[in-house]
Amino acid sequence: DSGVTQTPKHLITATGQRVTLRCSPRSGDLSVYWYQQSLDQGLQFLIQYYNGEERAKGNILERFSAQQFPDLHSELNLSSLELGDSALYFCASSVAAGGGTEAFFGQGTRLTVV
Amino acid sequence: DAKTTQPPSMDCAEGRAANLPCNHSTISGNEYVYWYRQIHSQGPQYIIHGLKNNETNEMASLIITEDRKSSTLILPHATLRDTAVYYCIVRVLSGGSNYKLTFGKGTLLTVNP
Numbered sequence: 001d002s003g004v005t006q007t008p009k010h011l012i013t014a015t016g017q018r019v020t021l022r023c024s025p026r027s028g029d030l031s032v033y034w035y036q037q038s039l040d041q042g043l044q045f046l047i048q049y050y051n052g053e054e055r056a057k058g059n060i061l062e063r064f065s066a067q068q069f070p071d072l073h074s075e076l077n078l079s080s081l082e083l084g085d086s087a088l089y090f091c092a093s094s095v096a097a098g099g100g101t102e103a104f105f106g107q108g109t110r111l112t113v114v
Numbered sequence: 115d116a117k118t119t120q121p122p123s124m125d126c127a128e129g130r131a132a133n134l135p136c137n138h139s140t141i142s143g144n145e146y147v148y149w150y151r152q153i154h155s156q157g158p159q160y161i162i163h164g165l166k167n168n169e170t171n172e173m174a175s176l177i178i179t180e181d182r183k184s185s186t187l188i189l190p191h192a193t194l195r196d197t198a199v200y201y202c203i204v205r206v207l208s209g210g211s212n213y214k215l216t217f218g219k220g221t222l223l224t225v226n227p
Binding site for chain 2: 107
């Protein structure tokens, strides 16, 4: 158990819909990262938040957005869903800022768009 | 971050040492070598990291060549549960807050009974 909690574990939705994925980082971790893993693309970094502020952006679509709340949990919002958005979405957390040398990953949310 | 090259797949017999190579010939002086693994669709798991000295922990050993252009992850006594995709990643370890990891395709290690 990495200490990072993601909900829900599975999500099935229709094209055009909007979903929200939730991540609770390890206690004390200030940074949250979102990754997408699809069969043909491997693990792709989407976005990072540190203590509520966006710190780095990767290959995140404009239809996707994220935020980190004061209690440090994070949500990834996916809208106007397409079939190609079907993937595993992982959240990771790290201590960051002067400490922590590894990231801890949650067990992921499997999104299926039908 | 420097690019890495890993063999796409390797086999290992249960109980034997698994040696996973990684080439990172363009690594910079301030870049660390990290290893993660992912067991079938689970979240990636941190294994070990190092800068230039060899490192060992309860999971594995990391051997980095003197010129730092390549490294080897060693699982001393592989078990069936070590079957996974192993990722070698190089990145800067800074005092800042950016710990973004760039994953390549990794090596699928299959441990056979």
